[in-house]
Amino acid sequence: MDKKEKIVHAAIEVFREKGIEKTKVSDIVQIVGIAQGTFYLYFPSKLSVMPAIAEVMVEKMMDEMKRHVQEHAPFQVQMEEIIEVVYNLTKEYPDVFALIYAGLTQTDYLKEWEAIYAPLYEWMNELLDQAKASGIIRHSLHTERTTKMIIGLIESTAEQVYLYDDCKQEETVRLQKQELLEFISHALGLHR
Numbered sequence: 001m002d003k004k005e006k007i008v009h010a011a012i013e014v015f016r017e018k019g020i021e022k023t024k025v026s027d028i029v030q031i032v033g034i035a036q037g038t039f040y041l042y043f044p045s046k047l048s049v050m051p052a053i054a055e056v057m058v059e060k061m062m063d064e065m066k067r068h069v070q071e072h073a074p075f076q077v078q079m080e081e082i083i084e085v086v087y088n089l090t091k092e093y094p095d096v097f098a099l100i101y102a103g104l105t106q107t108d109y110l111k112e113w114e115a116i117y118a119p120l121y122e123w124m125n126e127l128l129d130q131a132k133a134s135g136i137i138r139h140s141l142h143t144e145r146t147t148k149m150i151i152g153l154i155e156s157t158a159e160q161v162y163l164y165d166d167c168k169q170e171e172t173v174r175l176q177k178q179e180l181l182e183f184i185s186h187a188l189g190l191h192r
Contacts, residue, residue, distance in 0.1 A: 004042045006032045011049040016095050051112045054100045061089055062119055075131045083154055083177050090158035098163050121147050138189030
C-alpha cells in the first residue's frame with residue numbers, strides 16, 4: 001500500500017471514530033506515521049480525501065460484484081445478486097457510506113461522483129446491454145440512463161434500511177429487497 005492509500009485508509013478510520021467535523025489532519029497523519037506536510041502533497045484538505053474514500057468503496061463494490069454476481073446466471077438472478085451485494089456492503093459499512101455522502105455534499109467534490117462511479121456504471125451497462133441484445137429486457141430501454149437509475153435506486157433503498165430506518169429486522173429487509181427486485185424487473189420489462 002502506497003502513502004496515498006495509507007492516508008485514505010487512516011482517514012476512513014479517523015472519520016468513523018471522530019466524525020468529519022472533529023477530525024483534524026494531524027489525527028490522520030498520526031495513524032499513518034507521516035509528517036503533516038506529506039498529507040498536503042496528496043490532499044489539499046481533510047475533505048479532499050472524500051473522493052478517494054468513495055473510490056475505495058466503489059472498488060470494493062466492484063470486487064464484490066465480480067465475486068458474487070454469476071456471469072452465466074439468469075438475468076433475474078444476477079439482479080438479485082447485485083441487490084444482495086449492495087445491501088451487504090451498506091450493512092457492513094453504514095458509517096463509511098454516511099461519511100462519504102456527508103463529506104461530498106460539504107465540498108465541491110460532488111462533481112467527481114460520476115467519474116468515481118464510472119467502472120460500476122460501465123459494468124452494469126454491459127450487463128443491461130447483453131440482456132437487451134438477448135431480448136430478456138425491453139428493446140426500447142436506454143441502458144446508460146437506466147444503469148444510473150438502477151444503481152441509485154438499489155443504493156438508496158439499502159441506505160434507507162441501514163442508515164436511516166430504525167427497523168433493521170431481517171424479514172423487513174428481505175421483503176424490501178424482494179419488492180425492489182420486482183420493481184426493477186417490471187421497469188426493465190423483464191421477460192421471464
